Amino acid sequence: MMIRTPVFHQTHLLNPPQSLDFNMKLKEQESLSLLRRCKNMKEFNQVHVQILKLGLFWDSICASNLLATCALSDWGSMDSACSIFQRIDEPGTFDFNTMIRGYVKDLNMEEALFLYEEILERAIEPDNFTYPALLKACTWLQALKEGMQIHGHVHKLGFEDDMYVKNSLITMYGKCGDIELSSAVFEQIEQKNVISWSTIIAAHASLGMWLECLMLFRDMNDEGCCRPEESTLVSVLSACTHLGFLDQGRSTHGYLLRNIRELNVIVQTSLIDMYVKCGYLEKGMFLFQSMPEKNIRSYSVMISALAMQGYRREALRLFAEMLEKGLEPDDVVYVGVLSACSHAGLVTEGLQYFDRMKLEHGIEPTAQHYSCLVDLLGRAGMLSEALELIKNMQFEPNDVVWRTLLSACRAHHDIETAEIAAKNLFRLNSCNPSDYLTLSNIYARDQRWEDVSKIRTEMARKGIAQMPGFSMVEVKRKIYKEFTFAAITILLNKTKHRHNEL
Numbered sequence: 477m478m479i480r481t482p483v484f485h486q487t488h489l490l491n492p493p494q495s496l497d498f499n500m501k502l503k504e505q506e507s508l509s510l511l512r513r514c515k516n517m518k519e520f521n522q523v524h525v526q527i528l529k530l531g532l533f534w535d536s537i538c539a540s541n542l543l544a545t546c547a548l549s550d551w552g553s554m555d556s557a558c559s560i561f562q563r564i565d566e567p568g569t570f571d572f573n574t575m576i577r578g579y580v581k582d583l584n585m586e587e588a589l590f591l592y593e594e595i596l597e598r599a600i601e602p603d604n605f606t607y608p609a610l611l612k613a614c615t616w617l618q619a620l621k622e623g624m625q626i627h628g629h630v631h632k633l634g635f636e637d638d639m640y641v642k643n644s645l646i647t648m649y650g651k652c653g654d655i656e657l658s659s660a661v662f663e664q665i666e667q668k669n670v671i672s673w674s675t676i677i678a679a680h681a682s683l684g685m686w687l688e689c690l691m692l693f694r695d696m697n698d699e700g701c702c703r704p705e706e707s708t709l710v711s712v713l714s715a716c717t718h719l720g721f722l723d724q725g726r727s728t729h730g731y732l733l734r735n736i737r738e739l740n741v742i743v744q745t746s747l748i749d750m751y752v753k754c755g756y757l758e759k760g761m762f763l764f765q766s767m768p769e770k771n772i773r774s775y776s777v778m779i780s781a782l783a784m785q786g787y788r789r790e791a792l793r794l795f796a797e798m799l800e801k802g803l804e805p806d807d808v809v810y811v812g813v814l815s816a817c818s819h820a821g822l823v824t825e826g827l828q829y830f831d832r833m834k835l836e837h838g839i840e841p842t843a844q845h846y847s848c849l850v851d852l853l854g855r856a857g858m859l860s861e862a863l864e865l866i867k868n869m870q871f872e873p874n875d876v877v878w879r880t881l882l883s884a885c886r887a888h889h890d891i892e893t894a895e896i897a898a899k900n901l902f903r904l905n906s907c908n909p910s911d912y913l914t915l916s917n918i919y920a921r922d923q924r925w926e927d928v929s930k931i932r933t934e935m936a937r938k939g940i941a942q943m944p945g946f947s948m949v950e951v952k953r954k955i956y957k958e959f960t961f962a963a964i965t966i967l968l969n970k971t972k973h974r975h976n977e978l
Contacts, residue, residue, distance in 0.1 A: 503530050508541055516551050524560075539564050540571055547578030554582045569595075569603050577609045585613035589622060602629070604638040611644035620652040639665075643675045650679020670702040677711045686715035690724060706736065706743050713746040722754040741767070745774045752781035772798075772806055780812035788820030807839050814848035818855060826852045843873070847880045854884025859893045875904050879911060886918050894918050909935065909942045 507527050514520045524542060532538040539560070547557035557578055564571060572595050579588040592610055595602055607630055614623035627645060635641050642665055649658035662668070662676045673696045680688045693712050696702055704712075709728055716725035729747055732739060739747075744767050752760035764770070764778050775798040782791035795813050798805065805813075810833045817826030830849055833839045846869055853862035862881055866873050878900045885894035898915045901908075912935045919927040935941070 500530075500532070504532055504538060507532055507538060511541055511545050514545060514549070517553055517556070520546060520549075520552075520556075533563070534565075536568070540568075540574070543571055544574045547574050548581065552578070554578050554584065567600075569600055569606065572600060573603070573605050573609070576606065576613075580609045580613050580616075583616070585616045588613040589617075589619075592626075602633065604635045604641055607635060607638075607641045608644040611641075611648045615648045615651045618652055620649075620654060623648045623652060636664075639669065639672070643671050646672070646675045646679055650676070651682050653683065655679060655683055655685065668699070668702070670705055670708070673702055674705060674708040674711075677708055681711040681714055684718070686718045689715040690719075690721070703735070704731075706732075706740065710743060710746045713743075713750045717746075717750040717753045720754055722750075722756070725750040725754060741769060741771050741774065745771070745777055748774065748781075749777045752777065752785075757781060757785050757787075770801075770803075772803055772809060775803065776806075776809045776812055779809060780815065783812055783816035783819055786819070788816040788822070791816035792820075792825075805833075805837055805839075807833075807842060807845070810837075810839060811844050811848060814845060814852065818848055818852040821856060823852060823856050823858070841870075843871075843877055846873070847876050850877055850880045851884065854881060854887070857888050859884060859888060859890050863893055863896065873900070875901055875906050875908070875911075878904070879906075879908070882911065882914050886914050889918065889921060891918055891922060907938070907940055909940050912940060913942065 507523060507530065510523045510526070511520075514523060527533050527538055527542060533542070543557060543560045543564070546552045546560060547554060557575065561567060561571060561575055572591060576588045576591050579585070579591065588610060592602075592606070595606070607626065610626055611623060614620070614626065623645075630636055630641055630645070642661055645661045646658050649655070649661065658676065658679045662672060665672050673692070677689050677692050677696075680686075680692065689711055693704070693708070693715075696704065696708075709732060712728050713725060716722070716728065725747075729750075732743065732747075736743075744763065748760045748763050751757075751763065760778070760781060764774065767774060775794060779791045779794050779798075782788070782794065791812065795805070795809070795816075798809070810829065813829050814826055817823075817829060826849065830841070830845065833845070834841065846865070849865060850862045853859070853865065859881070862884065866877055866881065869877075878897045882894055882897040882901065885891070885897060894915060898911060901911045912931050916928050916931040919925075919931065
């Protein structure tokens with residue numbers, strides 16, 4: 477006789493789909509947990525294999541997390557990420573965003589923009605997370621036209637109110653040179669946060685609009701709703717450095733000491749740069765020596781400062797100290813070193829450093845390095861050697877190189893070489909009045925008045941006029957622009973000329 481087992485005793489039949497689903501969920505959570513703990517590609521590949529064996533890859537959550545970990549981790553690989561991305565049947569907005577961010581992180585900006593084209597072709601709708609990375613790619617590539625097109629898409633899809641998107645637009649326009657559009661986006665923000673202020677100040681700083689940087693910083697403080705962060709204060713310090721506004725720089729230094737417990741290397745280096753370029757070398761050196769950790773930029777600032785202010789031997793000793801600490805010099809450091817040799821008249825040492833830069837450290841000389849070397853040889857009166865150096869350059873000499881040679885010719889009254897330098901400057905369509913005036917003064921010294929007249933006539937024909945010189949003075953936190961007597965004469969002559977035209 478056959479005895480039937482009650483249904484509730486048949487445990488293998490109790491909710492089998494739900495039980496299976498529950499087990500898969502557990503395995504999925506376990507895999508995602510392992511994925512979050514990965515620290516290198518070897519560990520990642522092991523988890524990847526496990527996810528494939530368990531058949532979890534076809535779950536959109538697992539696939540997306542796998543892609544994000546591979547593309548966005550510091551140890552990740554975009555090649556592997558591409559392989560994973562291509563295996564996803566229907567990648568969504570999140571997956572495309574991940575790939576765009578990964579390419580931007582990997583500095584492959586063109587691929588990021590190509591991927592956005594694919595999003596549009598597939599009719600996948602972007603979201604507000606798509607655009608900050610894309611705008612960063614446009615900023616990096618200086619692709620203003622593409623950035624404006626993306627701005628149009630942002631407007632069309634209604635993401636203009638997103639703060640991250642707006643801040644990215646401010647940066648993109650500013651660093652692509654269109655400060656008016658950058659400012660227009662900034663003004664549209666009703667409730668500006670610290671990132672918005674920091675972004676617009678940095679945009680002006682990137683274009684060398686230093687006075688505007690300080691005015692924006694003042695406006696930010698007047699609003700009183702935002703506490704400036706370190707990146708903002710670095711831009712302010714750069715503005716003080718370029719304008720020579722020591723009081724404002726000291727005030728910023730005081731704010732940093734009161735509000736930030738430990739200054740990072742970037743801020744400390746900016747402070748050193750501000751003090752030394754405002755003439756307080758001792759204060760700069762004190763801050764430099766007090767730094768617990770120095771980087772290449774710190775040494776570069778100090779070496780250049782010592783070289784410019786007459787402490788050439790000390791600059792070279794500091795370079796030797798940097799090498800002893802195992803820091804690898806870059807092209808900027810070598811500009812300071814060659815400048816130190818130039819001002820100290822160390823021709824042999826300068827040439828040795830130049831060779832060492834190329835052969836030992838593998839740094840390709842730039843126009844700035846050649847200018848330093850031309851200045852070095854020019855100051856020593858070795859003008860024929862300087863000219864030969866320029867002729868043997870691996871690339872076309874720019875106006876700075878020829879201008880350096882022309883200045884050296886004036887100091888040593890070498891008319892023949894001066895004419896060669898000036899001819900090349902004029903060939904480069906130089907509109908710098910100092911080039912014409914330097915050659916004119918060389919001719920005047922030799923009493924070649926006819927040639928002086930030709931130079932002056934050529935300046936008038938091209939509409940090249942000497943800019944009036946002025947000084948900016950800070951008195952009781954107010955900035956005054958003072959013109960020299962010669963500058964006033966130039967301004968009066970210009971006014972008289974315009975009056976005659978009218």
